Amino acid sequence: MRHANGPDQMKTNALPARASMAAGQLVLDNIDYDERATMRAWESFLADEPKCARDPVHVRSLIHDSWYRSATGGINAQGIEAPLSSDRDEIEYLTRANAELLSAARRSFASLGQLLEGTGAMLVLADSDGVLIDAIGDKKTLHDGMDIHLGIGGKWNEDAVGTNGIGTALWTGEPIFVHAAEHFCAGIKSWTCAGAPIRDPLDGKIIGVVDLSGYSPIFRPHNTALVAATARQIEKALAEQQQEQRTRLLEAFISSAPSYRRKDGLVIVDHRGRAIFCNNVPNGDTTEMMDGPMEPGRGRWLMNLPASGSDTDLANALPAHLRSCHVTPLKLDGDLRGAALVFPSVPAVSSMTVIRREENKHLRTASAMIVGESEKLLAAVDVASRVAGSKGVTSLLIEGETGVGKELFARLVHAGSRRTENDPFIAMNCGAITKELFGSELFGHVAGAFTGASRDGKPGIFELANGGVLSLDEIGELPLEIQPFLLRVLEERVVHRIGDSRGRPVDVRLVASTNRDLKQEVAAGRFRSDLYYRIGAVSIHVPALRDRGDDVLLLIEHFNRQIAKLAGNDPLEFSNDALDALLAYRWPGNVRELKNLVERLHILTRGNTIELQDLPGEISAGNRNTMAMHGDHPTAMLEAPVCTFEDAERQAIKNALTAESGNLSKVALRLGISRPTLYRKLGQYGIRRGFI
Known part of the structure; x- marks a missing residue:
């Protein structure tokens, strides 16, 4: 077994983490890299992989997760080299298939290649499968690299050779480095490598990786920054090529x-x-x-x-x-x-x-159910919409506290994914199913499969959701013994009913949601890491209502009008004190709590205006404390200069417009009047929203 040639005591981590040097050691991300300790951690991991999956060994989480993927993927930890294709036809095909990438990288590789001679480093270019298509740099290092097949035709994705700078950068989609003993295979632990993915400027997909490799003494913290900058240069060259091709295709069309x-x-x-x-x-x-x-x-x-x-x-x-x-x-x-x-x-x-109009209509209808304008919420909506429109993403993990509206995001994905009007949306709450019935509910059963089984058999929710979206809420409640079967269905897209050997193909997009921290559940051994990685490849966090600022006012207006319309009544009006109290409240029950409050106010309030005293004590008490802290006393009001009612009303509207940055919905809520009334007042006083 070959070990790293670098110093015994080094501390490392991947950019963009902050690095500093202290006492000859590299300190990154609060995790110490120690050559011997990392080797011991690797040996311990191989000796007891299940335990190490629950209790991560003393390595960076990025490395630990990659080791786990490598081990569960069947990679030989004692391997000494990557697979290599030396077939001329295959290499020629690779060159043709990646002609644009090679052309875009030519300028950067030519300028860097001259600088790498004598440095002990080599720069390689890999395609989207991790197969090397170009290599330049120090001649001796290029020669030695062929000992481990680090040359053109070598396949360096994680599925082929485990943890390494090229394959792990492809997996994470981010610039990373893998140093010495952090590699999974024993035969490459004397090397260090830093890789950065290259994305297509047109659609953002990863089309390759640029990587700096060499023996471990070449390691420097800025290696990752170097390859990241090179990747950006290649992407810029690709964009220029695409623009030129676009112009030429337009000219070809015009002439034809x-x-x-x-x-x-x-x-x-x-x-x-x-x-x-x-x-x-x-x-x-x-x-x-x-x-x-x-x-x-x-x-x-x-x-x-x-x-x-x-x-x-x-x-x-x-x-x-x-x-x-x-x-x-x-x-x-x-x-x-x-x-x-x-x-x-x-x-x-x-x-x-x-x-396309129908697809957009469905997407707009679903988006309209998600009320809010805060940056965090809109970012979550954007990710969900992109997942809905993607053909490659088959699952989405939605995380967030209870009551934030996670199911609305699942319905948004369904709306954006719909190909026909009949595409199903099936939802199941994993927390509401008994442990004994999970298998039957998920996968179905044949007649007589177990005591109490349906006489005619029963399809599971995967079959019912075929062609559409399956929403599994509270996925963290899924029993540990059921999780491997769920993973198998997601991987193979085939479901087997209980008691049936025949597989049934299913085409289902899974949207899983949870209010738990699944990473902690994985660490505690209550949730399988391979299932977590499968369902969490793309995830969104739905922000809590307390983190959404003035979205509270928009939601109050939305639910107020919605409930009033159903009851056939006029919407309630809210005083300024009441709105201030609602804005200051922390909303532990999130959007669900707010909706329930508005329903309660519609039922119990005698008048049509909500004052501070009409709100529950836990909400109104917080605002009274705020008023006391700011010294809002009646005597202060008596000392204000006298003005007409119209002057006071005009100034109140201007103040509200300034406070709400011209958002008329929020201004109407703050003033406790309807939007039509606000429009009439703006016209009456000649106030323009853009005056601020």
Whole structure:
């Protein structure tokens, strides 16, 4: 077994963590890197993997998690090299498939390659599968790298060789480094490497990794910063290439389509079938989707281009919802490099437009249920919407306290994922099912599978949710013994009913939600780490109501009008003191508590105005204390200069506009009047919202 050649005592961590040097040691992230201690931790991990999964060994969490993935993925910890393809045809295919990436990296590699000679370091470029497609640097290091197959054709993703700078950067999607004994395989523990993912500027997908490697003495904290900067340079070059190709495809289309009219809808796709230019394509509420950097359609995958450039093959490659458009192949230098999709401006709007409008309608309807304007909430909505529109993401983990509205986000994902009106949405609360019935509820059973089983058998919720979304609330309550079966269904997309050997394919998007800290549950051994990584690949945190600021006022207005409409009454009005108290309250029950309060006020309040004394004691008491602290006494009011009622009202509206930054909904709530009344007052006093 080869060990690292670096100093015995070093402390390391991945950027962007803060680093400092003290007494010859590198201190990062409050975790000490000690060569011997890390080797002992690795040996302990291999000796008792289940225990180490529950009680992480003394290594960085990033490394521990990768070790666990490597071990459970069947990687040989005593391995000495990565898999290597030396087949010329395969290498040639890799070169052709990654021609754009290689071209974009050429300038950066050429400038850095000259500087690396004699440094003991090498710079490598890998594709999205972790296969090396280029390598430059110190000649001796390049030669020694072939001992472990760190050369062109070597496969360095985690599934092939375990924890390493290339594969772990691909997994995490972030710049990282893996130093010496932190590698999973024994044969590469004398190396150190820092890798950074390269993302496609058009759609943000990871298309490769740039990595700096060498024997462990080359380690420096800034190695990660170097590869991250190189990755950004490559991405910039890619963006320039894509812009040039976009211009050339547009020119090719103009020269090949003289009958095209400006009022026709036009989408141009690149050689990967992604939209790179859109014009006059209806999209949601807008009549035109103008081309530009913020254009909603840019980067969206639409079709697979055939190998041949014939019109017939290209037309056959169109998805069903695009068959009504006219498609034209676009060739550059004799090769098929894109296509133009033209939607004639006739009354019969294309089926693509109709479907997109329906999809947007569903998404807007679901989004409208989530009331708020705070940055944290909108960020969560944005992630959920992107997951809904993604074809590659099959699961989402929603975390947040009880009552924050996690199910609304699950419904948002369902709305954005819908392909037909009948796509199901199935929800189950794991905390409401007895331990004995979990298997039957999730997977179903055949007739007579167990005592009490249905005579005709029963499908489980996975089958019921086929083609749609399955929402599992309180996923942390799932019994430990059921979790492997759930993981198997998610991985294989096949469900087996209890008592049945026949598998049933299912196409289900899982949305799991929890109010627990699942990382702590994994550490405590109550939740499987492999299932956590599977369902938590993409996660969102729904903020607590106390962290959403003035969203409280928007929610009060929303529930107030909603409940009033159902009861056939006028909405309640809230005094300033009452609104201040509601804003100051901490809302331990979150949105659910607020809605229940508004319902209670509608039922119990005799008048139509809510005063401070109408609120529950725990809410009103907090505001009285605030008023006392600020010295709001009647005597102070008596000393104010006398003015007319109209002057006072005008000034109150101006003050509210200033306090709420011109948001009329919040201003109306703060003043305790309806929005129509506020509009009338603004006109009466000649106040413009933009005066502030």
